[in-house]
Amino acid sequence: xxxxxxxxxxxxxxxxKHKILHFTFLFLILCQVRxxxxxxxxxxxxxxxxxxWRRRIRQCIGIYG
Numbered sequence: 001x002x003x004x005x006x007x008x009x010x011x012x013x014x015x016x017k018h019k020i021l022h023f024t025f026l027f028l029i030l031c032q033v034r035x036x037x038x039x040x041x042x043x044x045x046x047x048x049x050x051x052x053w054r055r056r057i058r059q060c061i062g063i064y065g
């Protein structure tokens with residue numbers, strides 16, 4: 001699973017020319033993985049808080065992207 005994610009990240013890094021896209025994709029993938037891990041470890045309440053936090057960051061990324 002982790003190797004697959006690394007392959008996807010590396011593919012995105014080498015296939016896109018814009019640095020903003022690199023970091024946006026990296027950030028979104030890492031957030032998705034972190035959200036899944038935290039959701040399974042700590043339960044739904046914390047997972048819900050992380051989801052709201054991620055939504056705010058996605059709005060901020062929208063300004064730059």
